[in-house]
Every structure is written in structure tokens, then in C-alpha cells.
Amino acid sequence: MSMFGTYKVQGTGQALQSLRECLAWNGPPENPLGELRSERGLSQVKLASKAGISQSYVSEIESGTKRLSAPAAEKVAAALGVEAGVLLMSVRMGSLKTALQTGESRGPLAQEIVAVLALISENLPDGSLKNLLMATLVEALNEAVAKDKENTPAPQTASLKTKRSPTRDQFGRRIESDAEPRGVGLKSRDGMGRSRPKKDGIERDGFGRNRSNRRPG
DSSP states (O other): TTTTEEEEEOOOHHHHHHHHHHHHHHHHHHHHHHHHHHHOOOOOOHHHHHHTTTHHHHHHHHHHHOOOHHHHHHHHHHHHHHHHHHHHHHHHHHHHHHHHHHHHHSOHHHHHHHHHHHHHHHHHHHSHHHHHHHHHHHHHHHHHHHHHHHSSOOOOOOOOOOOOEEETTTTSEOOOOSOOTTTOOOOBBBBBBBBBOBBBBBBTTTTTTTTGSSOOO
16 A cells, blocks of 8 residues: 555546546556666566665555655666656656556645656656647646545534633622523622522522611611
């Protein structure tokens, strides 16, 4: 399994279909590194030894489960006698070609196309082939950007509950709401905001004491 994961290339449209056909006729083979290695009569073990990399890495590059890095491309290109930029371009174009044929890409398709565009611009000689590939890739890029957006899930935002601040008096003390539970009347409060309940019609002071029982002054 690829370390980059796989992205579905959903329902390729006209521009992506044109790019697939263009790469099929004008692009490198799906496994350009394997083709170059076989042409020189090298096994994966011998190529790995000449390039100073592991045989498993060569196998993973050829199978498409790992990307060829720029430093590794320098070593492999020297072992094969080719230019590193051309080798890297061919491998990435082969990966893009495979992605369009199988419907699975190791990254967002638009990013794959941008990478190939940059490599072609830097390494392919000017001419009709370069112009054809660049024009086809640019058209496909616009379509791929739209499709990547369609296939990207919207970010989930956590719902925030608004906490109501309590009402306070001039001394900063919390004043509870006058609303009592259902079936209970409003509380009477004194000048300090303290509850002054009435029970059975008995008037009480701010401390809840029966005012009717107070001794006359």
C-alpha cells in the first residue's frame, strides 16, 4: 500500500480523457524505470547496488508504491547513464498515466498534474511534443481541480453553545432570575436582592423571619 494513500479519480471528463489518450500515445511507459533497467540488462539487485540504494526501494518505485525522490533520482540516473531530471519526469509521467488508466492516484490528481507540468517545462526540449503535452496538461488541470474539490469532504466544525452570563448587581453579586419553577409565583426581594419569600400570606423580612412575630420597638 502506498505511503501516500490512494485517491479515486472519479468520472474522468473530456479534458482528463484527452490527457489519458495523449499520454498513451506520446508519454513514457507506465514503468519507465523498469524499461530503462531492462534495456541495460540490469536486474533490480544490480541497479540498486550501482546506485547505492536498496533493492526493495527500486521495486517499490517500479511498482508505483513509492515516489522517486530527487536525491534518489540523481543516484539512479547516474547508474543508468541518463539525466536525473529526465528520469524523474518520466517516472512521474508514468505514475500519472497509470492513475488515469486505473482510476486511482497516490495524491490529489491536480497536484500530480502540477508536478508533471513543472518537470516537463524544465526537462523536455522545446518542440511540438512539449507544446502538446503542456497544453493537454493545463486543460486537464482545471478539470482535476474541480473534481478534487467535489471529492474533498467539507471540514466539520464543532458546534459552540453560547453560555449566558449571569446578571449581577452593582456589587458584582449574582442576581438569580425572578422566574420560579412552573406553578410557583414570583419571589419578593429586598433592597439587597435577597429573596423575601411569602408563605401562607405571612410577610417576612430579608432574612426570612416572620415580620408579624417581631416585638414592637
